[in-house]
Amino acid sequence: MQNAGYLFAAYAVIWVLFFGYLFTLLNRQRKIRREIDSLKEAPGKK
């Protein structure tokens, strides 16, 4: 198949871009929620 390398690269770019973005978002959300939970506990520790 001609130019199969370009076709593979195009699909790879789209998959990496969108799923990489989704993975980054989920990671960021987990970190932020952990920080929010620690901020919720902080006044109670006084």
Place this chain on the structure above:
Amino acid sequence: MAYSSAEVGLIATTGALVVGSLWARPIWGVWWTWEPRLTATLVLWFIYLAYFAVRSFAGEESRGARFAAVIGIVGFVDLPIVALATTLWRGMHPGTVIFSGGLAPSMLLTLMVSIGAFTLLYILLLVHRTAVREDEVEMKNRKGNLS
């Protein structure tokens, strides 16, 4: 939600430009050419960057949101230019075939399924990004209340 939607739009436009170049290289023999549709899409990408630049450097959050909204409204003018570029100007992109009945039924079905899939992907990413943004705002407020 506007911020989140613009971020997803920036990701999608970046993908379109990169994947478009990968398609163009074997078909046209070049990675890039200054033809109408490609140029209009690059302008769209710059409009997205301008949206985030204005939002970040305006200082106050509400002022940044207002200025960025103006960029978004004005930038919307580029969308029909991108869509109609192949009709209005002669370039390397082929002309439209969908509305002139030039697309085979199997390809039309594939196109519709792709449009549906990418619309669902956009909604999924928008929902997640908006949730993260709301959490960021809550964290900022809680930090502000503590200090």
